Amino acid sequence: MLRLEKRPSPSRFWQGATPILAVVLTMIAGGLMFAALGKNPFEAIRTIFWDPLFHPQFASYSRPQLLVKAGPLILIAIGLSLGFRAGIWNIGAEGQYIMGALFGAGVGLAFYPADLWFIFPLMVIAGAFGGWIWAMIPAILKTKFNTNEILVSLLMVYIAQNFLSSMSLGLLRNPEGGGFPGSRNLSQYPAASNPELIAGTGMHWGVIAAFMAVIAAYILLQRHILGFHIKLAGQAPRAARYAGVNPTGLVLLCMGISGALAGLAGLFEVSGPAGQISIDFNVGYGFTAIIVAFLGRLNPIGILLAGLLMALTYIGGELAQFMLGLPAAAIQAFQGMLLFFLLAVDLLSNYRIRLAHKKEAI
Amino acid sequence: MTRPDLLRVEGVTKAYPGVVANSDVSFAIAEGEIHALLGENGAGKSTLVKMIYGLVKPDSGRMTLRGTAYTPAEPRAARASGVAMVFQHFSLFEALNVAENVALGMENPPPMKELASKIRSVSEEYGLPLDPGRMVGDLSAGERQRVEIVRCLLQDPKLLIMDEPTSVLTPQEVxxxxxxxxxxxxxxxxxLYISHKLEEIRALCDEATILRRGKVVATCTPRDRSAREMAELMIGATLTPPERAGGTKGATALEVVDLSVASPIPFGTSLKNVSFTVAKGEVLGIAGVAGNGQDELLLALSGEVRAAQGAVKIDGKGVGHTGPNDRRALGLVAAPEERLGHAAAPDMSLVENALLSGALRKGLTKNGFIDWAATEAFAAEIVKDFDVRTPGTHVAARALSGGNLQKFVVGRELSQTPTVIVINQPTWGVDAAAAASIRQAILDRAAGGAAVVVISQDLDELLEIADSFAALNEGRLTTPRPVAGLTIDEIGLMMGGAHGMEVAHHGH
Structure with a gap:
């Protein structure tokens, strides 16, 4: 019989090896599933993991999509991971993402059609502020009235979505749009647009912001006392209070950072790849980023890799639907397997598996 | 006195990964005998009784009960054979009443009314008056222990195992x-009476088996031996009691004035009008049965729980409203009782745990950035100075044994050149030699001019190191008195006497 034995200290080897093991296990289990659906498993897995980057025909379209999709996921996930480490559960990044886009786009459109250098920087600030203020609502309700931030931040998403539709139908609607819902296209307004910086790469300011967030979070967690306090509050709340951490301040800080980064992601998306505020502007980055944060085990470098991997499976999944006729549900199941295996094999970093020779009562 | 043997343990061995808890242990208990199992923390007493109570299976060796083979697979089987046990940590539900708690531990509880009258009659018969209808949350530690004992007595046991029963009792309750x-x-x-308190064993027990590092090193009749002889058998070395430098008392360093705070802990005890002063070089010992406000007092002194500004003063400066780091800046360090989760983060390394409370006074950060090299050096210094047994400073705190982590935590606080030291249970779970070195380190800091508050449930420890003595009882602190000249009866009364539990002894 197999038995789990707790390791005295977490294994560094397995902390690094489990994500790779999880990807391998996902490929095996996913391959079996694709085979059961009557598809060639090797072809399906190649289509998901290889073709988006290297297929002679499609790669020129799908390769830039990798950074376009990974950028917001990483930026949001980095913010969320700080809170998750401290045991503060901001589930409402999707709403903060929407509000960041609305605030940022609103500032940009207010200047239309002026051509001033400071418009885009101002939009960036407004975007971060929009996400921050939306996150402050659950944060203050938690610190003042002890409400549950998971529920409040989640419900704020639906309020934000209604704001988004009312804005795209009302205040921010394009006056020259022939009555269609949706704002002016910011990508056609140079002072307020977030263009592709290097053609064919998908690189835009949001991707650069995401990389900067990765580096900043890494330094914060490894080198700064604030990062230490964040980790401490999550692992041992009483020890954190003993160390002098102010729980209220930590809630405001972590919610604020995650809200501001989600707002930034929204602003970069609306002024770049999306181009305009529309009813269906948000596509779930704020929720997927929660998966990315855990897939990267709340570690900045891990989140960078997890964001790229997640983006790859999305693009590859679309490609597999279109090339091989795989059902969308099979792709979602495949992505689910990835998370499932990752969380399952995570056990190995804290436990070792032993063969129990005989039954023993402890 | 040649009574027949009730239980014989022969050549029992039990090993855990990395440690042999019991090695070839043999002893026997006669019918009606009070037998002491004596040994330091980690000597293997707990493993041995867990085997007798069916919680752990021995690797080899055998046990016989009244001459027949005894191999309990689980505690239920042990209870069926007439073996009962009262644990050191009670397993009672505070939100249920006494009778309900007793019923939960029985295989086939009788109807509540019948059980209540049974509890009443058994408890009166044995001089342990209990009201079956009272909520356990409202009972003192001594009364809670009675619930556990009565629960055992209702099973009419042939052998009753008691694990450190007096650690939660006042002298009168003992x-x-x-x-x-x-x-x-x-x-x-x-x-079968497990303890490391030698005078108690001399007063109570007929025979004693002494364990050291998992082996039986001696058996003796406690009445014929002195406490010192038994202590040396237990430790395997001669003990040197801590030395006091004849320090002179200085100015008042810590002043607590009318401190009242609500407990942040569920079923905790609020502090009520606590006042005392500690001078430079003075050690104030605070006794009390567990759960009478010790944890709350530490929290209020460390700054984790805030009070009125003037309620806590360091060197005359009111700090009652400030947090832990403001007080550290003024020289106050605090070591809480609970090591894992409060004084240390279990999954963090010793280096990170050194940073936890040492960041400020040791200057381990610059503009908020952590100087890991200096932090590692600080952790290594603690490990060296306080003889912490660990493979290195990069292991997680939870990997250390309780005693070693205690040395690390106390060492971390004492190594910060403090002017005021507050420690709750400084030597809890530490072996005698290490306990002596911790006490010596505390006395050394006091001799160097630090004001020290030691909260402890170990009276012998307090009498050994304290200059003045006070006791917490239901959140109130008695007026501190000089230790010199205090009698054990006076101490017992300061701790709340028998907590209002009258002695209704049958046939006395």
Whole structure:
């Protein structure tokens, strides 16, 4: 019989090896599933993991999509991971993402059609502020009235979505749009647009912001006392209070950072790849980023890799639907397997598996 | 006195990964005998009784009960054979009443009314009065122990195992307990009594088996031996008691004035009008039965719980409203009782745990950025100075044994050149030699001019190191008195006497 034995200290080897093991296990289990659906498993897995980057025909379209999709996921996930480490559960990044886009786009459109250098920087600030203020609502309700931030931040998403539709139908609607819902296209307004910086790469300011967030979070967690306090509050709340951490301040800080980064992601998306505020502007980055944060085990470098991997499976999944006729549900199941295996094999970093020779009562 | 053997343990061995808890242990308990199992923390007492109670299976060796093979697979089987146990940590539900708690531990509880009258009659018969209808949350530690004992007595045991029963009792309550145990013994119930308190064992027990590092090193009749002889058998070395430098008292360093705070802990005890002063170079010992406000007092002094500004003063400066780091800046360090989760983060390394409370006073950060090299050096210094046994400073705190982590935590606080030291249970779970070195380190800091508050449930420890003595009882602190000249009866009364539990002894 197999038995789990707790390791005295977490294994560094397995902390690094489990994500790779999880990807391998996902490929095996996913391959079996694709085979059961009557598809060639090797072809399906190649289509998901290889073709988006290297297929002679499609790669020129799908390769830039990798950074376009990974950028917001990483930026949001980095913010969320700080809170998750401290045991503060901001589930409402999707709403903060929407509000960041609305605030940022609103500032940009207010200047239309002026051509001033400071418009885009101002939009960036407004975007971060929009996400921050939306996150402050659950944060203050938690610190003042002890409400549950998971529920409040989640419900704020639906309020934000209604704001988004009312804005795209009302205040921010394009006056020259022939009555269609949706704002002016910011990508056609140079002072307020977030263009592709290097053609064919998908690189835009949001991707650069995401990389900067990765580096900043890494330094914060490894080198700064604030990062230490964040980790401490999550692992041992009483020890954190003993160390002098102010729980209220930590809630405001972590919610604020995650809200501001989600707002930034929204602003970069609306002024770049999306181009305009529309009813269906948000596509779930704020929720997927929660998966990315855990897939990267709340570690900045891990989140960078997890964001790229997640983006790859999305693009590859679309490609597999279109090339091989795989059902969308099979792709979602495949992505689910990835998370499932990752969380399952995570056990190995804290436990070792032993063969129990005989039954023993402890 | 040649009574037949009730339980014989022969050549029992039990090993855990990395440690042999019991090695070839043999001893016997006669019917009606009070037998002491004596040894330091980690000597293997707990493993041995867990095997007798069916919680752990021995690797080899055998046990016989009244001459027949005894191999309990689980505690239920042990209870069916007439073996009962009262644990050091009670397993009671505070939100249920006494009778309900007793019923939860029984295989086939009788109807509540019948059970309540049974509890009443058994508890009166043995001089342990209990009201079956009272909520356990409202009972003192001594009364809670009675619930556990009565629960065992209802099963009519042949052998009653008691694990460190007096650690939660006042001296008066200990007297009541001993009378009950003697009565049980006279009626033929054997008692296996686990303790490291030597005077108690001399007063109570007929025979003693002494364990050291998992092996039986001696058996003796406690009445014929001095406490010192037994201590040396237990430790395997001669002990040197801590030395006091004849320090002179200086100016008042810590002043607590009318401190009242609500407990942040569920079923905790609020502090009520606590006042005391500690001078430079003075050690104030605060005694009390567990759960009378010790944790709350530490929190209020460390700054984790805020109070009025003037309620806590360091060097005359009101700091009651400030947090832990403001008080550290003024020289106050605090070591909480609970090591894992409060004084240290279990999954963090010793280096990170050194940073936890040492960041400010040791200057381990610059503009908020952590100087890991200096932090590692600080952790290594603690490990070296306080003889912390660990493979290195990069292991997680939870990997250390309780005693070693205690040395690390106390060492971390004492190594910060403090002017005021607050420690709750400084030597809890630490072996005698390490306990002596921790006490010596505390006395050295006091001799160097630090004001020290030691909160402890170990009276011997307090009497050994304290200059003045006070006791917490239901959140109130008695007026501190000089230790010199205090009698054990006076101390007992300061701790709340028998907590209002009258002695209704049958036939006395």
């Amino acid at each position: 007297e009541i307990l001993f009378r009950t145990l003697r009565q049980l013994s006279a009626e033929g119930t054997a008692i």
